[in-house]
Amino acid sequence: xxxxxxxRMERCxxxxxxxxxxxxxxxxxxxWDTAGxxxxxxxxxxxxxxxxxxxxxxxxxxxxxxxTGAYSQRKGGGVVVxxxxxxxxxxxxxACPVDAIYLDATGEPFVCIHCGRCVPYxxxxxxxxxxxxRGAATAGKEPAAAGEVEP
Amino acid sequence: MIREFFKVLLVDLSAGRSTxxxxxxRNTMAGGSxxxxxxxxxxxxxxxxxNEPGQPLIFxxxxxxxxxxxxxxxxxxxxxxxxxxxAESHAGGRSALSMRFxxxxxxxxxxxxxxPSALIVGSxxxxxxDVHYLWGTDLYTAGKFLRRxxxxxxxxxxxxxxxxGERQSPMACINADSYRHFGRLGAGAVMGSKNLKAVMIHxxxxxxxxxxxxxxxxxxxxxxxxxxTDMMSKYHNLGTPGNVRVxxxxxxxxxxxxxxxxxxxxxxxxxxxxxxxALLRNAACAGCPVGCIHIGFVRERFRxxxxxxxxxxxxxxxxxxxxxxxxxxxxxxEVLKLIDVAEKMGLDVMSPGVxxxxxxxxxxxxxxxxKETLVPLAFGNSASYLxxxxxxxxxTNEFYQILSQGTAKAAEHYGxxxxxxxxxxxxxxxxxxxxxxxxxxxxxxxxxxxxxxYSYDQKPKxxxxxxxxxxxxxxxxxxxFLTSMVSCLFARGVYTDEVLGNCLKSVGYGTLADNMxxxxxxIQRLRWKLRVMTGYRPEDVPIPKRFTEITTWKGKIDxxxxxxxxxxxGRRIIGMATxxx
Numbered sequence: 001x002x003x004x005x006x007x008r009m010e011r012c013x014x015x016x017x018x019x020x021x022x023x024x025x026x027x028x029x030x031x032w033d034t035a036g037x038x039x040x041x042x043x044x045x046x047x048x049x050x051x052x053x054x055x056x057x058x059x060x061x062x063x064x065x066x067x068t069g070a071y072s073q074r075k076g077g078g079v080v081v082x083x084x085x086x087x088x089x090x091x092x093x094x095a096c097p098v099d100a101i102y103l104d105a106t107g108e109p110f111v112c113i114h115c116g117r118c119v120p121y122x123x124x125x126x127x128x129x130x131x132x133x134r135g136a137a138t139a140g141k142e143p144a145a146a147g148e149v150e151p
Numbered sequence: 152m153i154r155e156f157f158k159v160l161l162v163d164l165s166a167g168r169s170t171x172x173x174x175x176x177r178n179t180m181a182g183g184s185x186x187x188x189x190x191x192x193x194x195x196x197x198x199x200x201x202n203e204p205g206q207p208l209i210f211x212x213x214x215x216x217x218x219x220x221x222x223x224x225x226x227x228x229x230x231x232x233x234x235x236x237x238a239e240s241h242a243g244g245r246s247a248l249s250m251r252f253x254x255x256x257x258x259x260x261x262x263x264x265x266x267p268s269a270l271i272v273g274s275x276x277x278x279x280x281d282v283h284y285l286w287g288t289d290l291y292t293a294g295k296f297l298r299r300x301x302x303x304x305x306x307x308x309x310x311x312x313x314x315x316g317e318r319q320s321p322m323a324c325i326n327a328d329s330y331r332h333f334g335r336l337g338a339g340a341v342m343g344s345k346n347l348k349a350v351m352i353h354x355x356x357x358x359x360x361x362x363x364x365x366x367x368x369x370x371x372x373x374x375x376x377x378x379x380t381d382m383m384s385k386y387h388n389l390g391t392p393g394n395v396r397v398x399x400x401x402x403x404x405x406x407x408x409x410x411x412x413x414x415x416x417x418x419x420x421x422x423x424x425x426x427x428x429a430l431l432r433n434a435a436c437a438g439c440p441v442g443c444i445h446i447g448f449v450r451e452r453f454r455x456x457x458x459x460x461x462x463x464x465x466x467x468x469x470x471x472x473x474x475x476x477x478x479x480x481x482x483x484x485e486v487l488k489l490i491d492v493a494e495k496m497g498l499d500v501m502s503p504g505v506x507x508x509x510x511x512x513x514x515x516x517x518x519x520x521x522k523e524t525l526v527p528l529a530f531g532n533s534a535s536y537l538x539x540x541x542x543x544x545x546x547t548n549e550f551y552q553i554l555s556q557g558t559a560k561a562a563e564h565y566g567x568x569x570x571x572x573x574x575x576x577x578x579x580x581x582x583x584x585x586x587x588x589x590x591x592x593x594x595x596x597x598x599x600x601x602x603x604x605y606s607y608d609q610k611p612k613x614x615x616x617x618x619x620x621x622x623x624x625x626x627x628x629x630x631x632f633l634t635s636m637v638s639c640l641f642a643r644g645v646y647t648d649e650v651l652g653n654c655l656k657s658v659g660y661g662t663l664a665d666n667m668x669x670x671x672x673x674i675q676r677l678r679w680k681l682r683v684m685t686g687y688r689p690e691d692v693p694i695p696k697r698f699t700e701i702t703t704w705k706g707k708i709d710x711x712x713x714x715x716x717x718x719x720x721g722r723r724i725i726g727m728a729t730x731x732x
Contacts, residue, residue, distance in 0.1 A: 013442035014305075015435035016248070017220070017374075024360060024367060030217060031357030032252065032306055032437070040305030048432075049305070104357060105275070123378055123440040 001076030036112030065095035165262030182213030243436030244328030252354025313497020392422030472580030473504025479530030496544035505577035689721025
């Protein structure tokens with residue numbers, strides 16, 4: 001199964017279009033927080049940007065920490081979320097080693113579900129939704145070139 | 152959040168207290184520029200000076216902020232230290248989305264803090280923090296400390312001032328997130344007068360979207376227009392610096408205090424040249440996929456052995472003109488160094504650049520001496536301008552204290568008013584002709600963005616006063632509505648009335664969508680009413696002789712047309728200001 005990766009974050013301009021798209025399309029919210037991918041500046045704007053998102057662990061520590069089964073292991077890495085089962089204990093966010101899970105003010109967790117709906121909104125092709133095998137070269141795919149350089 | 156009223160945070164720095172109030176007027180004043188005028192009408196004190204502690208410093212966003220691409224600007228309104236009249240300045244960065252997600256339509260700051268302070272605001276947090284230890288720090292140092300003190304990296308805005316703002320210079324800007332600015336008319340001095348080093352807004356609250364599919368559909372259409380078509384390419388390719396060559400080719404680029412309007416040497420500072428050798432990367436305001444911010448670099452060797460430091464500096468056409476062509480500095484790295492110093496000092500780059508161009512000519516003409524300028528100002532001598540910019544910020548001697556009040560003030564004191572390139576405030580980088588000169592001189596923000604005078608000049612039209620005035624008033628009205636949404640004006644090609652109407656309807660502002668023209672007119676009228684109430688008189692704004700001495704691609708400036716156009720435009724503005732709503 002495909003997962004969302006951020007292979008070209010050096011190109012990020014900090015527009016937050018990815019976060020806003022995730023919140024809008026997946027979570028039906030206007031937000032740059034309640035989103036599976038969130039952009040931070042890495043120590044001030046002059047040093048660029050980094051993305052906080054799920055790295056598609058398998059096995060996923062958040063799944064192991066979830067006491068109700070609201071988070072279960074996703075094939076190919078990451079989690080499948082059943083919101084109905086969530087008791088908002090925050091154990092998933094605590095267990096995540098890369099701070100990928102955002103808890104809103106009510107304790108509701110938000111995490112990337114690797115659907116890839118944010119990808120078309122990135123103007124600089126920082127993101128990819130692709131089959132990912134750890135420790136292997138990218139499968140012959142050129143970094144996206146369309147529209148990036150004007151002839 | 153979508154609501155029919157405005158949620159306004161009122162902060163009283165003197166009392167150290169805040170309150171939140173609901174204010175009616177969404178369907179008549181929309182937000183942004185309209186809301187800022189409404190709030191100045193309510194909280195401003197027209198007959199008291201700009202630095203009276205009770206005067207408000209107002210930040211507003213609009214009904215579409217964050218909901219659509221390029222709805223990414225914040226309006227700042229205040230009584231200006233430059234002319235002591237009602238004024239607006241706009242900036243992007245992360246300011247607009249941070250306010251949206253902190254859930255305020257406006258923040259109104261009154262009073263004066265007892266010690267140098269920072270205002271920290273989030274949706275669940277309000278604090279006035281003593282930061283006396285940051286007073287006196289330059290903008291970069293202050294930024295480093297402030298970032299460390301606050302949560303919310305990436306989802307917050309940090310608005311701050313430098314030494315120029317602390318000294319309450321009318322040329323002081325408010326820096327927004329390092330690379331954007333509430334640049335002109337001295338908003339930074341207003342913060343200084345309030346003992347306010349920084350305002351930090353953490354956008355930490357999500358909202359549910361409007362019901363139905365309309366919003367997502369309209370969003371996708373707008374997003375596609377912003378990113379897939381050529382409409383925005385000039386902003387993300389070379390960016391505004393692409394204008395340097397265009398203006399030079401038109402003989403419309405102000406050079407060496409507007410002694411010339413074209414020079415082959417400007418090839419060293421064109422957008423093309425910057426992109427080729429100095430462009431490091433691009434950045435964007437939050438909510439804008441276009442990413443027009445162009446960041447260049449300078450590196451400096453600080454020891455004989457190969458030891459270097461480097462700095463990243465954002466550049467735009469207006470800055471390149473002000474400290475480049477206007478000062479005869481025709482090397483892009485030298486221009487970046489000058490921008491860098493102005494930034495560090497918290498100065499607006501444009502006004503001091505133009506002021507120093509006047510000072511250079513005044514020195515050459517013997518009106519002033521090096522006793523005043525302290526350094527040998529000479530066109531092309533960037534080293535002397537580097538020092539002079541610091542003198543402007545710190546007001547080192549009487550001359551720099553006066554000059555940093557404005558070029559016109561200095562000319563009043565020393566003479567040389569004929570060649571002061573001032574159109575209401577120091578000129579913008581477009582010597583396109585009569586319509587631009589009049590539109591900047593009389594325009595609300597004294598900006599080329601008030602109305603498209605520069606674009607009217609470039610149209611092959613005759614010299615028809617009525618036609619030109621109608622164009623400027625109509626164009627201003629359209630721009631006022633956009634800055635009430637609050638859109639970046641670079642998006643004006645995409646946000647037609649029809650598109651704006653669809654956007655407003657899709658998020659639930661149907662009434663506003665149905666009355667856009669009427670609302671725009673009402674906002675335009677109220678802004679001018681407040682401006683006149685605080686002392687604006689079109690006849691008091693001269694267009695100095697230098698502007699009539701130039702030659703553009705169209706030939707000599709037509710003095711008679713210029714004078715008549717100014718008179719008629721001024722008359723119409725006063726007409727708008729005094730008509731009943």
